Amino acid sequence: MKYHFNDIEAKWQEYWAEHQTFKAENKSDKPKFYVLDMFPYPSGAGLHVGHPLGYIASDIYARYKRHKGFNVLHPQGYDSFGLPAEQYAIQTGQHPSITTEANIKTYRRQLDQLGFSFDWSREVRTSDPKYYKWTQWVFIQLFESYYCNDADKAMPINELVDAFKAEGNARINAACDDDVEIFSANEWNAFSSEKKQEILLKYRLTYLAEAEVNWCPALGTVLANDEIVNGVSERGGHPVIRKKMTQWMMRISAFAERLLQGLETIDWPEPLKEIQRNWIGKSVGASVTFKIKEHDAVIDVFTTRPDTIFGASFMTLAPEHDLVNQITTPDQKAEVEAYVEATAKRSERDRMADVKTISGMFTGAYAEHPFTKEPIPIWIGDYVLAGYGTGAVMSVPCGDQRDYDFAKHFNIPIPNIFEGIDISEEAFADKDNTIIANSDFLNGLKYKEAVRKAIEELEKLGQGQGKINYRLRDAVFSRQRYWGEPFPVYYVNGLPQMIDEKHLPLTLPEVEKYLPTETGEPPLGNATHWAWDTKTNKVVSNELSHSASDTESINGVYPLELNTMPGWAGSSQYFNRYMDPHNSDEIFSQDAINYWQQVDLYIGGSEHATGHLLYSRFWQKFMFDKGLVPYDEFAKKLINQGMILGTSAFAYRLEGENKFLSKGLIGDKEVQPIHADVSFINSSDELDIEAFKKWRPEFKDAEFVLEDDVYKVGRDVEKMSKSKYNVVNPDQICEQYGADSLRLYEMFLGPLEQAKPWNTAGITGVHSFLKKLWKLYYDDNGLKISDTEPTKENLKTLHKTIKKVEEDIENFSFNTSVSTFMIAVNELTAQKCTTKQILEPLLVLVSPYAPHIAEELWAALGNQGSIATAPFPVFEETYLVESSKNYPISFNGKMRFTLELPLDMSKEDIEAAVLANEKTQEQLQGREPKKVIVVPGKIVNIVG
């Protein structure tokens, strides 16, 4: 019988679906294990062979854990809100839900054909109102909370209100906006309701703020910091400018320290933790207040080097700093304004690209040094960033290279405060190897003591204190898009009100156009029915309220929020929702969360380090503070799978001519490489010229210069992408070799965490392994399994395979166990093994990797039901224990010959046996050895 993989795979996929083989129950006598993949965004292009790598790895692990007797939760779903479906809607007018639905169908078909053991009964989609009901719900919970720094956790906002009533806010230690005014209890109680709401908004964990945001004109929306790469948008690469807008924000900065500390408690890859640490960007130092001469205003700065305060010879403000206008003297005004304007015009990208040019302007104003009371000139300069710290620095040119360069450029004095250090060429930034000088009370102190002393003295003056600063900024949570979660928010007199939980979900309205309105409002501004009736608690026609810009209402009908939530909203709690996905009363039941607790293994790409993976940790900590989840980290272990790269092919066109040269003929001629679709290339890198011409009609008359009668292309490894024409479709691979071959090959390609190029040619190796495996069970006459007793060799092969495969899976080195299988099958074939006692457990070992063939042979051996529930074979050491071993005998570290010796001999006996051996004597030629080193079971080395 032949190995008909297509039939076998279709048959078992159907069987699993029909029997719900992988459905997980929320209770079990078995221990639980939760294996999670990062759910995909269902794009129109479908899957390529690079996408399922992580899913295959997690599937192997999930199947392995089932064999090991665990109750495994292995769900899958779709992150189905997103830009591409919306862009398509803008172009075609088709509703994004239709596009999304179609794409999901394709994804599901492609995932199913790979034989994953997902529990599809728990599928979630972020764009499903039944799902985003709970995204909206979490948003409301965040709105109803503030962060208490004393308790170091999120607390109900009502408790804050009670505190305000009782004692005002002077002694409240909570995360809040910078511009909160101090008020007493009496003042609070006298405030109008609006005023109270405005104040509370400055404390809530999600809040509205007029903030400088990253506006992307081409996409018509704002972007979060992590959605900008090299100053352009991550999606599409469009320019991004700074703009002030009123936006929903997430007060993630309140959680900065816990997000940092939490990294120590989770088993995530070190590089990824490092990225998050950098992103959070903790620095310890001091805030210092400088008075401004002849002004009431003061400048607050943050510095990590308060010990160098006597070296401060000027101050620098970011050009965008609020004080610039106030303090600039009349005779400097024109120049300062020109400079500010010039800086504002430069895009983020220009500013980043050009960090060497030093520019700045003197404001004419002077600050006063807190200790010496000397005047310090105040400059503005674009090397100071508005977005970090306070947007102002005390410049210490002798201790900071940027300050040094600025001072040199503008001829500002550079006082030296380091004992015995030469600063004539560059600043001295090494804080550990110096003693402070010329610094009054800091003289003679080392870095650490000087910092402490400086802060102490600043505190005495009331002009500073120790401070920890974080780079992590609050996250913008509004997007000016259609295809996202609507905010459950309406506005009364311009102040946001939450829709009551029991009226969720607030579903997306229908709109005619998916573009912004003519007045520049987000796409939801096009909806005719987008107002909230507070009497009926229903969405009603806009006509019943005033226009969206009006804040008054008629008859209790108010305008609804026009922004939608960003992509990461829906992905920040999905892992918990899988535990109880159909619950319509709660986000998840306490029974479900207490049973599954947290993700035991999460597999996905490291590109989400500062996005999804950070935001999810933030939401989880919030949910933990609310008492809704038992752990404040959602994933115990995380693995980043490496990308599978494509191998692009290039045809070379002679510059300016319609003529292509085969790769070997280029020499030093000027050629332009043009991507050729990899499907036109055979395994010898030869191009199918006719197919190429048909595909690119502009070259249909081109001349192709051949070498050895063929046109050879050049190859290069790049990211697998449609635009590079190097995409390999898993559908084709499955059809030609089967899903089991694809699964094995993706694992065989190399270590899971490493990036590696795809090369379809290599798949024949694993495919022929599967055929050999099949032949172990079947020959031309049918099944050839017997009940004979296994031989010693049979048992040895089986048990060393069990040991290796078990170790490999536990260590996630799936690539080496594929080799182990190949060796085992070759050995068993050579041993002519037909014993059921060997071949049956072998199938369980193979089953996580190649589940279809394992099921088929398992059934052929007469087993009922799925192999998925069979126990993993138990490794027994006794079958591997040998009585003798070929010892390598080396002389002076150089291998000479091997000698078979019993393994249970003592060191002394081995030494005596080796020395008595005639080959040894031959080597020694009568000389006495200086030393004999014996490592039992390993090696014998004779030093002469």
Next chain:
RNA sequence: GCUGAAGUGGUGGAAUUGGUAGACACGUUGGACUUAAAAUCCAAUGGCCAUUAUGGCCGUGCGGGUUCAAGUCCCGCCUUCAGUACCA
């Protein structure tokens, strides 16, 4: 610049605590079976020198060191990839 990871045949990659480097696979070459091809099977395959041989020498980015023994440990470099970038 800073941080992190990694350098092993033509290629992807194996090598417990230092203990016979190159497992396994691709590719290549030769052979068998075929009218032929595909498929399958067998053999060879790190380099150099030998071939009367079960032979010799060199080999894990480079230069040193420790050790009877180093891909693995130590010191100093080089290169590549990834992340990050005026963070005060």
